[in-house]
Amino acid sequence: MVEVREVWKAFGPRAVLRGISFTAEAGGAVGLIGPNGAGKTTLLRLIAGVERPDRGVVRVEGRPVGAFRRRELARRLAVLSQEAFTPFPFSVYDTVMMGRHPYLRPLRGITPRDREIVERVLAEVGLAEVASERVDRLSGGQRQLVALARTMAQEPRVLLLDEPTTFLDLGHQVRVLDLVRRWQRERGLAVVMVLHDLNLAALYCDRLVLIHGGRVAASGRAAEVLTPEVLESVYGTRPVLVPHPVRGVPQLFVQPDQLPEDRNETPRRVRSAGRE
Amino acid sequence: MVFRWWKRAVQCWSLLAVLFALVACGQGGAPAKSPADAPGGGQSTPAKGPVAYPLTVRDDSGETVTIPKEPARIVSLIPSHTETLFALGLEGRVVAVTSYDHYPPDVQKKVEAVLDGLNPSVEKLAALRPDLVVLGSHNRETVQAIRRAGLTAVMYDPQSLDAVYRTIEQLGEITNRTDRAAALVEQMKAKARVLADKVAAVPPERRPRVYVEVDPDQLFTPGRNTFMDELIRLAGGVNIASDLEGWKPINAEKVIRSNPQVIVLTYGYYVPDAEAKLKQRRGWDAVDAVKTGRVYVVDSDLVNRPGPRVVDAVEALAKLFHPDLFR
Amino acid sequence: MAGKRAWLWGGVLGLSIAVSVLISLRIGPAGLETADVWRAVWGRLTGAGGVPDWEVAVVWDLRLPRVGMALLVGASLAVAGAAYQGVLRNPLADPFILGVSSGAALAAVAGMLFGGRAGLYGVWGIPLLAFAGGLAGLAAVLRLGGMAGGMRNETLLLAGVVVQSFLGAVLTVLMLASAERLPGVMMWLMGSLANRDPALAAGVLPCFLVSLALLVAWARELNVMTLGEDQAAYLGVDVGKRKWKILVAASLAASASVAVSGIIGFVGLVVPHIVRLLAGPDHRILLPLSALAGGLFLLWADNAARAAVPGQEIPIGAVTAFLGAPFFAYLLRRSGRTR
Numbered sequence: 001m002v003e004v005r006e007v008w009k010a011f012g013p014r015a016v017l018r019g020i021s022f023t024a025e026a027g028g029a030v031g032l033i034g035p036n037g038a039g040k041t042t043l044l045r046l047i048a049g050v051e052r053p054d055r056g057v058v059r060v061e062g063r064p065v066g067a068f069r070r071r072e073l074a075r076r077l078a079v080l081s082q083e084a085f086t087p088f089p090f091s092v093y094d095t096v097m098m099g100r101h102p103y104l105r106p107l108r109g110i111t112p113r114d115r116e117i118v119e120r121v122l123a124e125v126g127l128a129e130v131a132s133e134r135v136d137r138l139s140g141g142q143r144q145l146v147a148l149a150r151t152m153a154q155e156p157r158v159l160l161l162d163e164p165t166t167f168l169d170l171g172h173q174v175r176v177l178d179l180v181r182r183w184q185r186e187r188g189l190a191v192v193m194v195l196h197d198l199n200l201a202a203l204y205c206d207r208l209v210l211i212h213g214g215r216v217a218a219s220g221r222a223a224e225v226l227t228p229e230v231l232e233s234v235y236g237t238r239p240v241l242v243p244h245p246v247r248g249v250p251q252l253f254v255q256p257d258q259l260p261e262d263r264n265e266t267p268r269r270v271r272s273a274g275r276e
Numbered sequence: 277m278v279f280r281w282w283k284r285a286v287q288c289w290s291l292l293a294v295l296f297a298l299v300a301c302g303q304g305g306a307p308a309k310s311p312a313d314a315p316g317g318g319q320s321t322p323a324k325g326p327v328a329y330p331l332t333v334r335d336d337s338g339e340t341v342t343i344p345k346e347p348a349r350i351v352s353l354i355p356s357h358t359e360t361l362f363a364l365g366l367e368g369r370v371v372a373v374t375s376y377d378h379y380p381p382d383v384q385k386k387v388e389a390v391l392d393g394l395n396p397s398v399e400k401l402a403a404l405r406p407d408l409v410v411l412g413s414h415n416r417e418t419v420q421a422i423r424r425a426g427l428t429a430v431m432y433d434p435q436s437l438d439a440v441y442r443t444i445e446q447l448g449e450i451t452n453r454t455d456r457a458a459a460l461v462e463q464m465k466a467k468a469r470v471l472a473d474k475v476a477a478v479p480p481e482r483r484p485r486v487y488v489e490v491d492p493d494q495l496f497t498p499g500r501n502t503f504m505d506e507l508i509r510l511a512g513g514v515n516i517a518s519d520l521e522g523w524k525p526i527n528a529e530k531v532i533r534s535n536p537q538v539i540v541l542t543y544g545y546y547v548p549d550a551e552a553k554l555k556q557r558r559g560w561d562a563v564d565a566v567k568t569g570r571v572y573v574v575d576s577d578l579v580n581r582p583g584p585r586v587v588d589a590v591e592a593l594a595k596l597f598h599p600d601l602f603r
Numbered sequence: 604m605a606g607k608r609a610w611l612w613g614g615v616l617g618l619s620i621a622v623s624v625l626i627s628l629r630i631g632p633a634g635l636e637t638a639d640v641w642r643a644v645w646g647r648l649t650g651a652g653g654v655p656d657w658e659v660a661v662v663w664d665l666r667l668p669r670v671g672m673a674l675l676v677g678a679s680l681a682v683a684g685a686a687y688q689g690v691l692r693n694p695l696a697d698p699f700i701l702g703v704s705s706g707a708a709l710a711a712v713a714g715m716l717f718g719g720r721a722g723l724y725g726v727w728g729i730p731l732l733a734f735a736g737g738l739a740g741l742a743a744v745l746r747l748g749g750m751a752g753g754m755r756n757e758t759l760l761l762a763g764v765v766v767q768s769f770l771g772a773v774l775t776v777l778m779l780a781s782a783e784r785l786p787g788v789m790m791w792l793m794g795s796l797a798n799r800d801p802a803l804a805a806g807v808l809p810c811f812l813v814s815l816a817l818l819v820a821w822a823r824e825l826n827v828m829t830l831g832e833d834q835a836a837y838l839g840v841d842v843g844k845r846k847w848k849i850l851v852a853a854s855l856a857a858s859a860s861v862a863v864s865g866i867i868g869f870v871g872l873v874v875p876h877i878v879r880l881l882a883g884p885d886h887r888i889l890l891p892l893s894a895l896a897g898g899l900f901l902l903w904a905d906n907a908a909r910a911a912v913p914g915q916e917i918p919i920g921a922v923t924a925f926l927g928a929p930f931f932a933y934l935l936r937r938s939g940r941t942r
Contacts (some may be wrong), residue, residue: 050836074839086829087694088884094826101827102839106820154838493790495798525915528665528798529633532657558801559664562656 001026001190002047002158007056009042016042018214019056026157029184029191031205033198033225035235038211040194044162047192048079060158074102078151081162085135085143092138092146093131096122099153118153125149125179141172148176152183159184161193165200173197177204202226202249210234226250327452335446337419337431344428346452347408351401353393354412356583357432358383360444361410363460363584364453372404378577379585398425408450434582435503437510441465444584460584467587468510471594474601475512484597486513487536487565490576492547492554494525503582511593513538532562538597539565542580544573572596609888612881616895620674623902627670630910633661668801673905674898675804676796676860677870679811681897683857684871685878685889686818689825690849693759694934697871698737698857700763704866705770706740707733707858708791712774730806730859737858740766741850793918794867796905807859814856815894821849822886829884867901867920869927874900876934 002024009017016039024030032040045051047058049065058065060077068076078099086095099121100114122128125145130138135146144164151159161180165173181204184191195201201208202222210218210225212234218225231252232238240253256262331343351372352358358373362380370386374393377383384390389404391397396418401409402425409422411431422429430450432443441461448457486508490496498504499520508515516534517526544550551571560566574596579589595602628640635643635658643662646654680698687696698704714732748762774791790797818825824845828835836842857871874897875889882888901919904926908919 045833048833048837050833070836070841071839074837077837079834079837081833085831086884087692088689088829088879090826090829090884094883094885095830098827098830098838101823104823493798520914525797527632527909527914527916529631529661532660532665533633535657558668559660562660562664 001061002192003057003059003062004043004047005057005059007043007046007053007058009039009046009051009054016214017046017053020211020214020216021056022209022216022219024158024190024192026188026190027184028206029181029193029204031201031208032192032194032211033196033201033208034211034217039214040211041162043211044079044160044192044194047158048077048160049073071102074154076156077158077160078154078156079160079162080144080147080151080164082144082164082166085147087136089134089136091132092127092135093118093122095135095146096127096149096153099150102154117155118149121149121152124152141168141175144168144172144176145179148179156189158190158192161191161195163194163196166196173200180204198226198231199251202251203244203247222249226252327449327454329452331450333430333446333450335430336433337416341428341430343408343430343450345407347406347428347450349404349406350408350410350451351391351404351406352377352410353391353396353414354410355379355393355577356581357410357412357443357447359581359583359585360447361451364444364448364451364456366451366453369451371406372401379581396422398422401425402427410447435501436506437468437586440582440586443582464584464587468590471587471590472510475510475594475598478512478598478601482598483512483514484537484570485516485534486538486540486597487516487531487534488540488542489554490523490542490580491525492541492543492550495528495531496523497526498522499524504579507579507586507590507593510590511597513593513597528557528559532559535562535564537564537568537570539563539571540579540593540596541571541573542576545576570596606888609882609885609892612878612892613895616892616899620895620899620902623899624670624674627673627902627906628662628666630906631661631666632909632914633657635661668804669796669799669905670902672796672799672801672804672863673902675807675811676864676867677874677897677899677901677904678894679807679814679856679860679897680867680870681874681878681893681900682811682815682818682890683853684897685875685886685893686825686849686853687871688875689829689886689889690846690853691759692829692831694876695760695872695931697869698854698861699767699866699868699871700744700760702740702744702763702766702770703737703854703857704740704861704868705767705774706743707737707861708866709770709774709777710736710739710858711862712777712791716777727806729803730810730862733862734810734855734858737854737861738851740770741854745850790918791865792920794865794920794923795908795916795918796864797909797916799863803863807863810859811856814852815890817852818849819887819890821845821852822890825849825886826884865918865920867904867923869923869931870897870901870904872934873923873927873930876930 004023005021007017007020008015020039020043022030032043034040042051046053047060047065049058049068049070052066060068060073065073096118097110097114100110100118103114104110119128122131125148127142127145127149130142135143138146148164159180164176164180168176177200180191180193183189193205195205205222207220208222208225209216210230217234218230226241228238228241238255240255241250242253243249244251327346329343329345332340333343334340348369349371350361350366350369352361352370353374355374355377358370358377359379361370362383367386372387372389372391373383375384375390376393377390389400391400398421401422407428409427409429411419411422411429413433414431419429419431432446434440434443441464444461445454445457448454448460488498488504488508490498497517497520498508498515499517499522501521502523505515505518516531516536517524520526539554541550541554547553550573554560554571555566565571574592578585578592628644629635629637639658640662642654643658645651646659647663683703684697687698687701688694711729711733714729743766744759744762747765748759771792778791824835824840827838827840828842828846830838832842832846875893878889878892878896882892901923904922905919907922909916911917911922
């Protein structure tokens with residue numbers, strides 16, 4: 001569904017991406033992880049077609065992204081990022097309706113089908129009650145749900161998420177990601193998400209691509225990518241990994257530096273996260 | 277919702293009301309420019325014969341100025357006084373005039389320097405080493421700046437025909453030309469008397485309503501207590517703006533309502549086809565002056581300069597107002 | 604539901620304008636009574652005799668064109684302001700802040716001073732010249748403010764102040780160069796509708812209509828663009844091109860109106876805000892309602908300008924600034940708090 005092949009990108013003299021390749025299949029979620037400045041967001045923007053790769057190609061449904069007209073692309077691919085809000089007092093309903101923009105024809109207004117989709121999406125994310133509220137009066141978590149609803153109103157086949165949970169409280173983090181995963185499964189969505197939180201990445205992504213210095217440092221299932229060795233080589237700190245008590249995927253704990261006064265605490269022996 | 281809108285509207289307008297009040301106050305408190313009264317502190321009849329220097333005079337700035345000796349290097353910063361000085365035979369002593377000076381013809385070529393009359397550079401002025409600077413309708417700051425530079429400066433801003441006579445006599449005394457000044461004034465008065473006799477014969481109902489416009493964008497016009505207002509009266513016209521005080525922009529509505537029979541424009545020297553443009557203004561075709569084609573461009577140098585040619589200005593206007601009198 | 608509210612407010616504004624026009628025809632130093640105004644209106648319509656010429660002239664040739672120009676200029680500025688705010692996602696944007704007004708005024712003045720020789724007079728010459736100047740002013744401000752998306756308020760304001768000061772200085776020097784026109788400087792810097800040739804409006808009206816039509820046609824894109832440039836692109840808007848088209852279309856209306864009225868600030872700032880509060884931020888509604896509300900606002904600002912001080916006019920820009928500057932301060936304070 002999404003194919004990234006040997007993509008290079010530089011801003012001036014600074015090479016951000018140096019030959020990245022991966023694919024995201026329909027119904028699956030790929031997590032892009034890596035340290036700050038690794039080029040994850042740039043990569044996402046290349047897939048979304050708002051940046052052009054210097055070399056290599058990004059294909060959506062087998063066609064290079066650059067070959068789509070924006071409207072065509074927007075009917076296939078949606079992006080959820082942080083801070084995608086207007087400074088103006090649009091209502092929740094109107095904001096979600098903006099997701100129908102790629103389908104609207106000039107002169108022909110909103111159709112009953114558009115309304116139907118928007119109302120359904122609002123119900124699914126649980127915002128039907130506040131549909132006529134002003135977006136700027138909602139909480140940060142609810143606003144992110146509005147943004148998610150908008151991307152869903154686009155009826156995309158590919159969904160890109162750029163750190164969708166940053167600044168959200170725990171409940172909303174889980175809500176947003178659960179909704180994404182439900183849609184991904186039910187509608188065969190190909191999901192590519194940039195996540196800062198490696199634990200959430202392990203839980204919600206079928207495959208992880210660890211990017212470091214503009215290259216793919218590791219990729220595969222969570223258990224293959226999230227190992228103390230790989231993480232130390234990329235992040236410069238050696239975390240402790242344990243399997244999630246319910247889902248079994250690796251979850252990570254950072255380990256603070258041992259200071260002399262910490263000596264009297266008996267360090268607990270922890271099993272390194274094993275293969276499932 | 278509607279209620280909220282009204283509330284907002286009310287707030288807006290109360291703000292505006294404050295504005296009204298403010299501006300209205302400012303207007304009421306504005307000091308009207310007082311017409312310059314007798315210059316020279318009553319020395320209207322200077323002594324005949326050679327002037328004894330140092331000479332002390334009181335000028336229109338209200339200050340007492342002492343002229344140490346007969347001025348030999350004079351700078352005139354106002355064209356009307358230039359005309360007076362030249363009429364007093366001081367050509368050769370006038371070393372600088374302004375860029376607005378056009379009379380006598382070629383006057384700018386007869387002097388050492390041509391200065392910016394409105395905002396003169398005091399440095400440039402001082403460099404000319406004048407022993408007398410003659411000022412006119414300049415503001416207080418300019419007058420003081422020149423005096424602070426150690427220059428002897430007199431300021432006369434006549435606002436009536438009588439004041440023009442007195443100013444000429446005063447300038448004559450200062451420059452030791454009393455006799456020529458007296459002769460000049462006598463000549464002017466004689467001409468004015470002839471004109472006045474002619475005009476006096478015109479009954480009030482035959483005196484035309486006159487509108488004078490000196491700026492086409494703002495419709496600046498002379499109101500009461502202006503020199504121009506007096507010229508209109510002396511020429512046998514009735515100024516439609518005499519309810520205004522001093523020089524003011526007038527509203528086009530008022531002009532049209534007043535229905536002037538003669539319109540006089542003074543800006544023909546920088547606006548080409550000034551009469552035609554005025555006649556094309558929307559709504560002005562309701563005005564008698566436009567209907568009868570009595571819109572005239574006059575030489576602004578003549579009518580705006582309270583100098584020796586001022587009686588000629590009255591005559592020129594009188595000819596426009598009462599052409600039959602001069603046939 | 605939003606549609607119904609739009610029609611409601613459209614009706615309210617339309618009615619207010621109709622009433623305001625009638626009241627405005629009554630305001631003026633010539634002191635016509637209501638009956639006189641009616642008689643004059645009727646007189647020209649029917650050619651009926653017995654009405655004094657001057658009354659007909661005052662009502663039809665002075666007051667009516669002036670009312671029309673106030674409506675037109677106000678509508679142009681407000682529509683432009685709404686579009687700028689939307690496309691730049693900046694609630695503080697308006698033709699004045701963005702340097703469009705100053706640029707247009709400078710170009711228009713230059714055209715009038717030197718145009719005689721270049722043969723640029725005429726209905727179209729000055730508005731189009733102003734358009735070019737307005738675009739130049741806008742380009743300078745946006746360039747200086749760094750076009751990078753979602754320009755911060757402070758940067759935009761600073762860039763605007765710098766460009767405006769510079770253009771204002773050039774304008775002043777230009778006008779002082781011909782000293783007879785000294786009073787005109789004031790008119791251009793503070794705006795005025797006094798003694799303007801109504802023929803100029805003939806060139807401005809098409810500019811306004813074209814601009815409004817284009818912007819309304821792009822209103823949906825404008826809505827989406829308020830989400831930010833990237834998000835708008837993700838929603839299928841060709842942001843790069845569309846953004847410039849919107850800026851140019853808005854500048855057309857704003858600049859052309861400056862050619863008639865000089866620089867009038869704050870109309871484009873205040874009006875869209877109030878309309879948004881009343882009828883919501885949807886540009887399909889916001890733009891036409893802003894046109895109506897802007898016209899209404901400027902009509903009353905002009906009434907205040909000519910009636911506030913008996914026998915004299917105050918520049919209309921002073922009136923709008925008097926109302927708009929406190930409003931601006933309020934917006935600035937509020938935007939500072941939410942940041």
